[in-house]
Amino acid sequence: MSVMDAFRLNDRVALVTGGGSGIGLAFARAMAEAGADVAVVDWNEEAARKAAEQLAGETGRKVIALRADVSKEEDADRMVQETVRQLGGLDVCFANAGIGDEGALVTEYSKEDWDRVIAVNLTGVFLTDRAAARVMVERKRGSIINTASIYGLVGDFGMGAIGYTAAKGGVVQLTRTLAVQLAPMGIRVNAIAPAFIRTNLGEGKLREDVPDPELRKVHEEITRRTPIGRWGRPEDLAGIGVFLASDASAFCTGYIYAVDGGWLAV
Numbered sequence: 001m002s003v004m005d006a007f008r009l010n011d012r013v014a015l016v017t018g019g020g021s022g023i024g025l026a027f028a029r030a031m032a033e034a035g036a037d038v039a040v041v042d043w044n045e046e047a048a049r050k051a052a053e054q055l056a057g058e059t060g061r062k063v064i065a066l067r068a069d070v071s072k073e074e075d076a077d078r079m080v081q082e083t084v085r086q087l088g089g090l091d092v093c094f095a096n097a098g099i100g101d102e103g104a105l106v107t108e109y110s111k112e113d114w115d116r117v118i119a120v121n122l123t124g125v126f127l128t129d130r131a132a133a134r135v136m137v138e139r140k141r142g143s144i145i146n147t148a149s150i151y152g153l154v155g156d157f158g159m160g161a162i163g164y165t166a167a168k169g170g171v172v173q174l175t176r177t178l179a180v181q182l183a184p185m186g187i188r189v190n191a192i193a194p195a196f197i198r199t200n201l202g203e204g205k206l207r208e209d210v211p212d213p214e215l216r217k218v219h220e221e222i223t224r225r226t227p228i229g230r231w232g233r234p235e236d237l238a239g240i241g242v243f244l245a246s247d248a249s250a251f252c253t254g255y256i257y258a259v260d261g262g263w264l265a266v
């Protein structure tokens, strides 16, 4: 098999949570472009439906939309069962859905914000991985890819993302443990750790169209501090997504792949 053939995902089925927007949408598009049929899962039903329609039109693949809140056990189980029922299996699962953190000094940080962020960004990844693994163990094949963050590996950039960093650190360790546990069953588990990506979540209140000069300064500081000299784009995650989903990464498991413009190298 040529190396480029190893990247092909023909006859595979991929599920992407948070696939309605941002990084998840880029993963879903990459899967369909590489030849997979795709389940786009989002708690925003309209976003999932639009994304699925658009990707099916662009690629000619079968792309379905499913509504699920990944922090709810029954939703996570159901999204996987529906994918298997409608698309005939599950080979690749991106546990990607995530939300942002209000951010505060720890003395002011609320238990509500902590619970909200941990529920989606950590418990949601566990529930997604578990549901996917239950299907994959039967076929002794699969690739699970979790969206971590550089914030799962280093402290945050002064924004007080306490729940977010704790959740992403948890995703990093969950990835390693599941990789070891599932390797004998033919299932690989890896994580991708993006840095600052221009999505609703990534930029949040730092969006360039927000005139607040303090926030603009932070936005520019992040650009300046990034060796490659710009914020990331969702498409910057597509290549590593296809790599980790495909046989090109057959010997890779349990690792956290940073896509960060060099942030961690400084």
Ligand code: ADP
Binding pocket: 017, 018, 019, 020, 021, 022, 023, 024, 041, 042, 043, 044, 047, 068, 069, 070, 071, 096, 097, 098, 099, 120, 124, 197, 199, 200, 201, 202
């Ligand atoms: P990013 O791509 O940087 O994570 P976005 O906010 O653009 O930022 O994308 C996150 C996606 O995840 C959104 O489409 C959002 O609706 C989805 N999402 C967030 N929380 C959940 C959840 N609990 N269940 C399912 N989808 C979710």
